[in-house]
Structures are given as C-alpha cells and as structure tokens.
Amino acid sequence: MASELRVGVAGLGSAAAQILPAFANVDGVALGGGADIRAAARDNFRKRFDLPVFDTVEAMCRSKDVDAVWIATPNLVHCEHTVVAADNGKHVICEKPTAVSLAECDRMVAAAERSGVKFIQGHSKIFDSPIRAMGNLIATGKLGRVIQINSWNFNDWLQRPRLPPEIRTDLGGGLVFRQGPHMMDIVRYVGGGMAKTVRAVTGRHDPNFDTEGNFSALVTFENGAVASVGFNGYGYFDITELTWFIGEGGQQAATDPRLKQPKPRRTGATGQGEKTEYITSGDQAQTRSFANRKMPFFGLTVVSCERGIVRQSPDGLYVYTENGCEEVAVPPHQGRAAELIELRDALAGKRDPFPDGRWGRATLELCMGMLESSKAQREITLSHQTPVPR
Numbered sequence: 001m002a003s004e005l006r007v008g009v010a011g012l013g014s015a016a017a018q019i020l021p022a023f024a025n026v027d028g029v030a031l032g033g034g035a036d037i038r039a040a041a042r043d044n045f046r047k048r049f050d051l052p053v054f055d056t057v058e059a060m061c062r063s064k065d066v067d068a069v070w071i072a073t074p075n076l077v078h079c080e081h082t083v084v085a086a087d088n089g090k091h092v093i094c095e096k097p098t099a100v101s102l103a104e105c106d107r108m109v110a111a112a113e114r115s116g117v118k119f120i121q122g123h124s125k126i127f128d129s130p131i132r133a134m135g136n137l138i139a140t141g142k143l144g145r146v147i148q149i150n151s152w153n154f155n156d157w158l159q160r161p162r163l164p165p166e167i168r169t170d171l172g173g174g175l176v177f178r179q180g181p182h183m184m185d186i187v188r189y190v191g192g193g194m195a196k197t198v199r200a201v202t203g204r205h206d207p208n209f210d211t212e213g214n215f216s217a218l219v220t221f222e223n224g225a226v227a228s229v230g231f232n233g234y235g236y237f238d239i240t241e242l243t244w245f246i247g248e249g250g251q252q253a254a255t256d257p258r259l260k261q262p263k264p265r266r267t268g269a270t271g272q273g274e275k276t277e278y279i280t281s282g283d284q285a286q287t288r289s290f291a292n293r294k295m296p297f298f299g300l301t302v303v304s305c306e307r308g309i310v311r312q313s314p315d316g317l318y319v320y321t322e323n324g325c326e327e328v329a330v331p332p333h334q335g336r337a338a339e340l341i342e343l344r345d346a347l348a349g350k351r352d353p354f355p356d357g358r359w360g361r362a363t364l365e366l367c368m369g370m371l372e373s374s375k376a377q378r379e380i381t382l383s384h385q386t387p388v389p390r
Helices: 014-025 039-049 057-061 075-087 102-115 129-140 174-178 180-191 337-349 357-376
Strands: 005-010 029-035 068-071 091-094 119-121 146-154 195-203 214-221 226-232 300-305 308-313 316-321 324-329
Touching: 005 014, 005 057, 005 337, 014 029, 014 337, 029 039, 029 057, 029 337, 057 068, 057 075, 068 075, 075 091, 075 102, 091 102, 091 337, 091 357, 102 119, 102 357, 119 337, 119 357, 129 180, 129 300, 129 308, 129 316, 146 180, 174 180, 174 214, 174 357, 180 195, 180 214, 180 226, 180 300, 180 357, 195 357, 214 357
Parallel strands: 005 029, 005 068, 068 091, 091 119, 146 226
Antiparallel strands: 146 300, 195 214, 214 226, 300 308, 308 316, 316 324
8 A cells, every 4th residue: 555545436416526525635645546437427427526537436446556446326326335435445435324134235345344444434423523512521430321212304305406316215215215324323323223112204295306314213222221312304404403504514604594595496496407415516616614613413312311402502512410501522523534433443453443434334224224224114133233443
C-alpha cells in the first residue's frame, strides 16, 4: 500500500456527492479514482479531479492505484461490488444498507475475512459525534443501565426526487431499507447492540408510491432495554421544529414553519428529463466546512438510564440527573470524513474497524424484521445481532 491510503469511489451518483468532499479533510487519505457505468458521470469526475475513471467497478478493483473502495452503488449491487473489491485485496467502505438480504451480508463478510481486508459499514449514524458521545457516556456507567430509548423522525423523504429503484422495496428501496438503518444503528448503539425482538407496523399511505413511507417499531434488548422508534417521511411535518431547527448535517435554519411555502406534491419517481443531483453529482463535489455548523440531528433521540437521561443539544449533549441539567461538550463532527478516518486508523492500529460488516448485517436483520413483523402482525425474534465493542 502507498504512503497515502488511496480510495476509489464506486458509483458517482447522489451518495458520491456527499462522499467526495470528505477527501479534502483527512490526512493520509487520498481520492484514487471513480467508477460508474454512465459516461456523463465519468466525464464530470475526470474533469473535476483529473484522476483515473473506470466504466465498471470490477475494473477499478483490479487497479494497482487503488487500495480501498467506497461502495456507493445501488443497494441491489452492494454485495456484488463488495465481494469483487475484497477478492482483489481492496479494503471496503459500503454505504447502508449493507445489502438487501442476510445471505448477501454473509457473502460480503466472508469475502472480507477470506482476503484479510477491512470492511466498514458506511453512512452509519454511529459516526455522528453526538451519537458516539452518547454511547461513550453510557459505557462509563455513570448513569446506570439504559432502560428506555425513544427515537423519532419526521421529514420529506418520500417527497424528494427519487429514482425508480429507491421506491421499490424489492430492490432495497423504501423508507425501511433506506432510512431504517440510520435509526436502528442509533438505538442499537446506545442500547448495547444486542436487540432481541422487534414488533413493528410499516405503512404505505401515499397512493403515488407503492413503498413504505412510515414505520413504528418496539425493539427489546437482551439487557432489558426497550426502544420505541417512529419515522414518518410523507413531508407534512419536519422534526427540526423540535431540534432547534438543526438538521441531519448540522445546518441550522430558524424558519417559522407557518411562513414556509408548500411545494407541489410528487406523484412518482424522478422523470427522465428532470435535472437532479443524480446527473450532476460531480459538479456538487466541493469542500464543505463543518466549522460553523451545530451537532447533526437525525431526528430526536432521548435515552433514559437508571440514574438520568441524555439527549443531544445544539453543541453537545444535555445530561439530566438529580443534580439538574448539565451540557457536555462533544468533539467536532467530521461528516462523511469519519469513515475515512476510521479506515485509516484501523489500518494504522492493526485493529478491527467499527461499525463493520457484521454490525451492518445485524442492523439489516432488524430492518427486515420490521417488514416481516408488519406483514405477519407478530413479534419477530432476532438471531444475528452483535454487541457494541467496548
């Protein structure tokens, strides 16, 4: 491996638009190239970065100029691309969800272990500084055991431009597959990881979209904790009204909701001629600073412990105990650079990364358990969970 860790990005669409700016902020890591089946995406990437581009992920994985591959392709091919990367000796960061079946997750984990490469579950909210700080605080035992987790989110997920596969559940689309991993990573992380059962109801209440737009779930853990999780993505209300108007990236827009102008409701997937970020992601890759941002809020999460309660504040955590409320400082949020830092440091320290492929499989099991529970109208027992490493 070169002195710098050279990372190729597989898939130059909307996920890459979030990922590419991160390379400007990480010492010891460099962007090594990009792969996409679309000529226009490759041309945009080449013009902007003057780096090698490949018309297939397989070709990039065979390149000697790439040490690791960030899988940002559609969910349905995460398994195929992770396996080919690992088989070519490349370390892997894979976007969520890990795959669209547990059998695919098993293949991915096995390939990484067989080749001795690192496998990181990317785009996990565990990388968000306040979520990581919550877990670290709980691990100290100062607040006692976790007894209850409440996590809510409301946004316009189903009203944003969506390509057809993103709104087909059978292709790994819909709210449960695409947003469920974020929420379940949060509750699994602060709850210790070992979810035991899930009872859920998922909904398809927008007649224009035959996929999930909301879910409610009750998750029990082996340590006795319980999590109540709810998500509504139909776009009528935004959770930022309850989080100091701070959103997922830490951006703050203090806007009176009564003054917002309503947008036309979407009636289906993105049209063929509609200009979206999926076409022009290369033009959006620019250096982004988190210096003036607040802590990122993916919804509102409140963690109740035996001797207190913890939740996010705009600049850190609020911790409530018998002595009142104290604000605890949290390290700056690194954005999508966090995955690159984790891979770099895991390699340097010769340790396992976290979250890894097994963690991603456990989160996928919980999300798939929600779908199964809703369909069968019963509680689902989980059997592929993995604990938080301490």
